[in-house]
Amino acid sequence: MGATKTDHFTDSQNELAVLAKALGHPARIAIMEYLLKVDACICGDIVNELPLSQPTVSQHLKELKNAGLIKGNIEGNAICYCINEPGLEKIKGFFEHISNHLAKKRNECC
Amino acid sequence: MGATKTDHFTDSQNELAVLAKALGHPARIAIMEYLLKVDACICGDIVNELPLSQPTVSQHLKELKNAGLIKGNIEGNAICYCINEPGLEKIKGFFEHISNHLAKKRNECC
DNA sequence: AAACTATATCGTAATATTGCAATATAGAAA
DNA sequence: TTTCTATATTGCAATATTACGATATAGTTT
Numbered sequence: 001m002g003a004t005k006t007d008h009f010t011d012s013q014n015e016l017a018v019l020a021k022a023l024g025h026p027a028r029i030a031i032m033e034y035l036l037k038v039d040a041c042i043c044g045d046i047v048n049e050l051p052l053s054q055p056t057v058s059q060h061l062k063e064l065k066n067a068g069l070i071k072g073n074i075e076g077n078a079i080c081y082c083i084n085e086p087g088l089e090k091i092k093g094f095f096e097h098i099s100n101h102l103a104k105k106r107n108e109c110c
Numbered sequence: 111m112g113a114t115k116t117d118h119f120t121d122s123q124n125e126l127a128v129l130a131k132a133l134g135h136p137a138r139i140a141i142m143e144y145l146l147k148v149d150a151c152i153c154g155d156i157v158n159e160l161p162l163s164q165p166t167v168s169q170h171l172k173e174l175k176n177a178g179l180i181k182g183n184i185e186g187n188a189i190c191y192c193i194n195e196p197g198l199e200k201i202k203g204f205f206e207h208i209s210n211h212l213a214k215k216r217n218e219c220c
Numbered sequence: 221a222a223a224c225t226a227t228a229t230c231g232t233a234a235t236a237t238t239g240c241a242a243t244a245t246a247g248a249a250a
Numbered sequence: 251t252t253t254c255t256a257t258a259t260t261g262c263a264a265t266a267t268t269a270c271g272a273t274a275t276a277g278t279t280t
Contacts, residue, residue, distance in 0.1 A: 002238050002265030008161035009136035013143070021134025025268085026119035026127040029204075033123070036211050044226070051118035056269050058228055063267095077226060077277045085212060092205035094139075099202055101146050102195060112235030112268050135238085154256070166239050168258055173237095187247050187256055 019091040022067030027052055027060050035070065035083050044078040129201040132177030137162055137170050145180065145193050154188040 006014050023029060027050055034049050047057045061081060064070045068087035073080045116124050133139060137160055144159050157167045171191060174180045178197035183190045 002263070004135060004238065004266090005161065006136060009140055013136040013139045016139045017134055017136040020130045020132075020139070022130075024127055024131025024134040025114060026116060026123040027268095029123045029126045029130070030119055032208065036208055047227090051115065052268095053270050054227075055229080055271080059268080062228085074277090079227065083208065083212060088205065088208060088212070092202075092209055095198065095202035095205055098142065098146055098193065098198060102193060102198070112233070114236090114268065137238095157257090162238095163240050164257075165241080165259080169238080172258085184247090189257065 016091060016094050018067050019069065019087060022063055022069055023091075025060065027057070028064055031057075031060060031064060032069065032083065035081065046081065126201060126204050128177050129179065129197060132173055132179055133201075135170065137167070138174055141167075141170060141174060142179065142193065145191065156191065 009017075023032070030050060031046060034046065046061070047054045050057050052060075061070070061072070065072055065081075068084055068090075070081050070087075071084040119127075133142070140160060141156060144156065156171065157164045160167050162170075171180070171182070175182055175191075178194055178200075180191050180197075181194040
């Protein structure tokens with residue numbers, strides 16, 4: 001026990017869960033928002049923007065990258081991070097899908 | 111250490127993280143998908159739909175409810191669950207916000 | 221080469237999550 | 251009221267996450 005039983009669910013369900021989980025921490029929401037705000041790749045100053053230590057930020061970046069929500073390119077000395085659109089579109093599509101369905105069939109009960 | 115430092119982030123960031131985290135498990139994605147599929151409130155058969163024990167499913171439902179993604183009404187003997195639109199719209203809005211920004215300013219680097 | 225800068229990894233402690241058996245709760249049916 | 255059925259709660263073991271100090275890695279600058 002303790003480990004998620006991923007093999008009991010579909011690939012799609014597991015993929016969506018990985019994406020959602022990656023955003024399930026305020027620091028990682030903050031990173032995404034910051035990447036969006038500066039409207040470009042970030043090379044260097046993410047650590048200064050967050051109230052966490054450098055190793056912790058590095059770990060959060062790694063998780064976002066593993067989930068496919070950001071991508072990082074080595075840019076000389078620094079590393080250049082930016083939002084990875086395919087990952088973002090995938091999870092955005094999930095919510096749009098739900099929203100569209102709900103709009104069609106107005107909740108009859110509850 | 112070990113606990114998320116929620117007090118270092120904004121309310122909005124924490125709210126979004128809670129919503130995302132609630133969906134960060136394939137069972138909870140599956141529950142949302144099932145609630146959508148049946149196109150109505152579910153009274154009773156969620157446990158049979160999932161490859162998990164009744165207490166585990168109950169726990170997952172509780173987490174989705176706490177996060178504000180579903181709502182449950184007592185319906186006689188059973189409990190009637192369905193998707194809670196406001197919660198869903200909030201997180202959907204986050205992804206649309208990002209997507210709109212990205213569409214405006216095409217990624218110059220990376 | 222030596223010092224500096226930026227980022228990643230390791231190790232580890234604190235805390236959270238996952239899953240389920242056992243049990244509790246509460247309405248429905250008999 | 252007893253039994254049945256559906257859901258929730260408790261308790262606990264296994265595993266995962268969070269955070270950071272210390273250290274490693276690697277490019278840049280002097």
